[in-house]
Amino acid sequence: MSINENETEILLRLLQGSGVVVREEIDSARTMAQNLNLPVIEAIKRSGMLSDSNLSLALELQQRITHRQLTFDVAIRALRIAMQKLVSIDEAISSVNRLHEKTRIVVSATNELTTLLIQTKFISSEDLGRLIKLSQDSSMMIGHLLVMDNRLTPAELISSLDAVVALRGKVMESVKATQALRYARQKDIAYEQALYELDFFQHVDDANLQERDLFTMAGAISREDLAECYEIEVLKMKVFGQILLERALVTSYQLQCAGSLVDLVVKGKLKPYQAAHVLDRICNHDEKLDSALDSVSPTEALQKPTISFPEFLLKADALASHELTMALVPDYGVPRQQMETLANSQILDKDFLVTALRLYSIHLNGYLDIDDSVDILRFCKSKSRNLDKTLDNLKVYIPQRAQWTWLKQEN
Incomplete structure (x- = not known):
């Protein structure tokens, strides 16, 4: 089926908005299309990003958008439902409309x-x-x-x-x-x-795990999905889990499992990174909760981190033990003060020490195990890399809330 440039852009926006392909894949397909003198959609098909059946569903919805029979928002949600539940486009649209009628909230565009x-x-x-x-x-x-x-x-x-x-x-x-x-x-x-x-930090949130963090850490939703749903949560005052259901990003069972996993984290029976591993198996590998829970160690969750900030730096090969001694840094104390002592000694620069404290907080708050935290810090040190860029490149999502709790420690 041949489609014009405007229809192609509508189709690409629909595919990206529904999460069938991500922005980087579209950029890659555009490059391939230009190099091989192909239509962009053909390039996407050849690259294996999109099956014929999903393309057929998307094309049907694109035509309805073009003829003003559907809005983009309904089409995006319908495509997700059609792929998730293996139903026709009409059935998917009916499902979207039923959900929307129950939960319709209008928000001003100027907000x-x-x-x-x-x-x-x-x-x-x-x-x-x-x-x-x-x-x-x-x-x-x-x-x-x-x-x-x-x-x-x-x-x-x-x-x-x-x-x-x-x-x-x-x-x-x-x-x-x-x-x-x-x-x-x-x-x-x-x-x-x-x-x-800028010295503007006036309030540091607690590192409590939230459902939106858990789904993103587990790879069940993308950063784009997170941003889309968080905007609705903040501006329409809806519950995040309900938004995920309405937008056909998760199933009721997956949402129920996420709630149970958050409860286990709150009770200290799982660490956040363990909960994310379990939810990944449920959402991306179709496992049941009990089976997925067997893949993590309950004793690991009960172990409280005991490593001090100086020990953390030593483990990452960020400095040598004699340098700690020279800088007169006590092994135990307030990490923020230890950071200032090290910065003043000029053994390590302050930007790197802030990165180290962020990763140290991530570990203490249970969002990464000690080995992963140390490996990432070692990489940031050896390559002089920004922590946020490094996490992005590794496709590791850690909520910012879990990274700055060290600022609360004054004494």
């Missing part, structure tokens, strides 16, 4: 998020007018549209929403939030790293 994005100069007032029209036509949220348009990264949307939540809770001033978001973009660092470098 806390769009106000913040204008203040940061991520979008202009003129952009907003176009986005409002596009949002109304597609029934999609503005942040999600900006991510799909490559105007925002998923991380920037998540950070902007975190800023909205902080502003609501009056734990962040608007001028500081906007400055930190701009600074993070300019330096290509995480928003929280920007808050730290």
